[in-house]
Amino acid sequence: MPSNALPRKEREQIRHRNEILDAALKLFSEKGFHNVSMQEIAKEAEFAIGTLYKFFDTKEDLYKSLVLRLAETFHERLSSVLDARDSELNKLRKFIVAKGEIFSENLPTIRLYFAEARGASSDTKTDLNARLWKSRDEVLQKLTRVFRNGLRKGIFNDIADPYSLAVAFDSLSNGFLFLWLKNPDKHPYPDKLDVIMNIFFNQLVAKKEAALDGIKDKKNE
Amino acid sequence: MPSNALPRKEREQIRHRNEILDAALKLFSEKGFHNVSMQEIAKEAEFAIGTLYKFFDTKEDLYKSLVLRLAETFHERLSSVLDARDSELNKLRKFIVAKGEIFSENLPTIRLYFAEARGASSDTKTDLNARLWKSRDEVLQKLTRVFRNGLRKGIFNDIADPYSLAVAFDSLSNGFLFLWLKNPDKHPYPDKLDVIMNIFFNQLVAKKEAALDGIKDKKNE
DNA sequence: ATAATATATGAAGCGATATTCATATAACGA
DNA sequence: TCGTTATATGAATATCGCTTCATATATTAT
Known part of the structure; x- marks a missing residue:
């Protein structure tokens, strides 16, 4: 052997x-x-x-396995970014980038997920959705921790609770990813990294930290 | 007659x-x-x-009509808010509120849309999706105009192009709406109005405008 | 080599239900 | 009132592809 x-x-x-x-x-x-x-x-x-x-067992099961394989990929890759030893701002930057990579690498599955039935029997559906939600929420919890640490360290201003910040940050990147999904040429995703970081942090970040981390205001470029 | x-x-x-x-x-x-x-x-x-x-014509057609009826509601209500004669910041605030209302009032249809098949024959699916996308994009264009005007008037700082701001703003509210959809009790949506406005504008808004419009920093409350 | 076991095969069965259409009923006009 | 048109009915049909399982093939053990 x-x-x-x-x-x-x-x-x-x-x-x-x-x-x-x-x-x-x-x-x-x-x-x-x-x-x-x-x-x-x-x-x-x-x-x-x-x-x-x-x-x-069934055709449904095949579909489910496909989607769960994707969910695992998301979970693993995003967790590894958020668990790594790195500054809060870098983690967030890498989070955005990683999501983009996972999307590109799994386009067919992602399109499948958004285009097709999520399950025929309601039991199956419920089960799958629950698992997906759990997986997403675990990532959201990790994101929350990043924001909480950033807030404690004074890197971020206290404009919202860390969980809301996590949801907002995640939703924002999703928004741009969908745009890219619809129209890859017109809305290339990785290009939006700066836009996302700007919208979120341009002034959320305390001024000295911003300077250290190279976040710039467009007007000053 | x-x-x-x-x-x-x-x-x-x-x-x-x-x-x-x-x-x-x-x-x-x-x-x-x-x-x-x-x-x-x-x-x-x-x-x-x-x-x-x-x-x-078909059972599919019935489903499609249901979803399109919803899309029309969104389009009409959100357009009426964004087309109204009002300040940019008020339009955005009302936009968030209106979306919440439409969600609450159409929960069954919305759940149906997110839980079920989006179409069996790929032609039907494509057609429906195209219509939905067109409807959403029209709203996004109106939102874009709001941001463009705000930028021109100097109400907003120039941290991103207006279309990106529109996408971001819309995605952000979607994120919180989904959360609420999953767990209405734990994440009541209208409560998030301030969170959304804060995240987006707390410092995106020029200081004097912020003061005029009552946008407050948590720390100063 | 032969038996025993594990794995692969695919023709056929079967349930489910979306759709059709010949017929019945109602509305209308002369 | 009666003939003509429009609309409503629902039993019967036609389709469809998921799933089963008896059989065949391959692998392993003796």
Whole structure:
């Protein structure tokens, strides 16, 4: 057995599972959840239809797994930024950048999520939504902590409670990401980093900190 | 013929159409789009199933009409606020309040929109999305004008282009509205008016204007 | 090599329900 | 009143693709 932790059999299972997910994602994002049959997915993944049911109980389940895989990516990447050892302002900057990267790297899944059914049976739907919300909220809590620390250190002015600041900051970047999603050429996202930071911090940041961190007022450029 | 513009026959048609829409909305919001059959809607509306098809080509079409009715409400109400004769800051304040009102008054439709399929056939979906986007963008354009005027008048500091400010402002309120949608008790929306205005304007607004408009810094309260 | 076990296959079944349309009913006009 | 048109009805149909499961194939153990 090679140095890998898992035995060959299991590694292969995981590979197969991912191949099915990838095939499904490709077709879903091209034609939409409802317009893709399990037959098609099986063909694209080069498995028999019965095999899909070895990995996923229902078609819904396949969709759910795809979305949860995305949620995990968000959670991991954003957490790693916010948990890192860094200044508050840098964390926030990197947060914006990381979100942009995750969006670019997962465009098909993201489009799928926003375009299609979120679940047929209401139980499934509720379950999925709850999990997604939990995942988002954990990130929001980390963001909140960043703001709270910044406030305590006096880097930020006390214009709102840290949780509201976190929600606002997150919503703001979402707004620009949606814009970019609709029209990537007209509204390139990473370009908006400065806009977002400006709107949020231009004068929220105490003056000396602003100077140290290179946040500039347009008028002074 | 009474003073009404439309003949009785047509008025009745419209009433019937709306009765069907209301019945559908009630059931959709209770059980979800996929878990409601045309039979059920017919029964709830006290019409025969065939009658529904006199008004709506497909079940999708029924859903679409519901969402478009909502989009129109948003468009009209928000436009009326932004087109009114008022100061820029007041327009923005009223914008936030109006959005909150529309949300409260249309909770079932809004929940339906965010919880369910956005369309089965990709043509239908594209069409609906295009219409929704157009509607939102028209409002964004009006918001942009408000910011542009404010910038020209020197009420706002030039920290970003007016369109970005409009997107940011709209996204910010959306963020808090979603929070409220998830958890109305914990995050009452109208309460957030000050938070939103603070985050956005506390120091974006030139100092003398801020004083005139009663925008206060928490620290000075 | 052979049996035992695990895994893969895909044709067919099956339930669900959106939609149709021939018929019935009502409204209207002469 | 009666004929003509418009509208309403709902049983029957037609479709559709998800899921099952008996069979085939591959893998492993003896």
